[in-house]
Amino acid sequence: MKRIEERYISLLTDFGFKRIFGTKPNKDLLINFLNSLFDGFQVIKDVKYLNSEHVGDVFAERKAIFDVYCENERGEKFIVEMQNAYQKYFKDRSLFYSTFPIREQAPKGAEWNFQLEHVYTVALLNFDLEEEAFDKNDINHDVGLLDKKTLKVFNDKLSFKYVEIAKFNKTEEELDTLYDQIANRKAFSYDLGSDPLYRQYREQYQSAGRLAMENTMGAAAALTGGYGSSYSQQAGQQSYNAYLQKLNEVVPELYAQARDQYDRAGTALSERYALIGSREKSDYDRYRDQVSDYYAALSDARGAYQSEAQRSENLALQYAKLANDNYWNELNYRSDREDAANAQYWKQLAYADKQAAAAEKAAQARQKAAQAGKTKDKQTKRSSSLARGRGEKRGRTAPGTARRDEIN
DSSP: OOOOOOOSOOTTSHHHHHHHHSSGGGHHHHHHHHHHHHTTSOOOOOEEEOOOEEOOSSTTSOOEEOSEEEEETTOOEEEEEEEOSOOTTHHHHHHHHHHHHHHTTSOTTSOOOOOOOOEEEEEEESSOOOOTTSOTTOSEEEEEEEOTTTOOEEEEEEEEEEEEGGGOOOOGGGOOOHHHHHHTOOOOOOOGGGOHHHHHHHHHHHHHHHHHHHHHHHHHHHHTTTOOOHHHHHHHHHHHHHHHHHHHHHHHHHHHHHHHHHHHHHHHHHHHHHHHHHHHHHHHHHHHHHHHHHHHHHHHHHHHHHHHHHHHHHHHHHHHHHHHHHHHHHHHHHHHHHHHHHHHHHHHHHHHHHHHHHHHHHHHHHHHHHHHHHHHHHHHHHHHHHHHHHHHHHHTSOHHHHHHHHHO
16 A cells, blocks of 8 residues: 555554544544445445443453444444554454354343344455455455355355455545446446356356266266267266256346346445435535524624623723713812812911011010110119219219219
């Protein structure tokens, strides 16, 4: 298989495989994958994921963990495995895995008629299985329970699909679309020579016819004493022709099988195309609903935004008005305080002036009183001096001299 630059989750990893095919959101991918794999022999409309971990009836028994385990709408079981590394006994492993979906169908403690639902084991192998029974040029191998002689299906309840993806080498451009497969599908034709089942039948009947011819000719020769005769040859040829006739009788059945296979494949293609178309329509309807919901939500959001914007604008206006009112209230308050302070200042200033004037007046009064006191003292002293001068003059000097000294 060509290596491709991995830009997305790789299917070849355990995580990637389980993520893509083993999760409910990707259920459609699993359905499309299985339908394309069975190519009309199985048409799956829906699947339900089942528990992928299986244990035995007792603790000591070996358990099995599947990559993907599911059932379709008819209750048929599907095991899907991705195996990257070569494993020698992988065929035995897949057979072992298939026993778990079979055993779990048996009801416990109840009568059962052993009727089973189909069990499919699908294995994607990223290596060459090197199986001699497989066509080396094919990558998709369908294994079932057949009668070895007739090559007819013995029981269709157990099937194995081995896909050797390591052999897949087509480019993306070489892959046909589903519509191209339907539109350009060739008309039915049947060629016996290219039918491998017819070739096997022919080899078997020719071999059996030759053996019958030899036995018949031997028996006829014994009747004639061991000598050959035209009768023995004729009898032997008739025995051989009888087996060829049986081969011819198988041809209509092979034709019918080929026609049925062709019709079933065509029906499966049409159903898959219709299913995809229906899903695409559902996806488109869902897309339209999502778009409608989106625009409805957008309209609601726009309305909510406009309402919120209007509410915010109203709140902003209210806040601005409140801020403006607060500003003027604060301004008026400050102005009133300043006016009151100014009035108090001038009142205090007037009071201080009045106090200062009173103090000055009192000081002047005290000064006048002091001046008056000093003058009175001087007058008293002068009077006293004059009085003493007169007395002394009377006693010792002339009055004129004493007065002059007093004056001086």
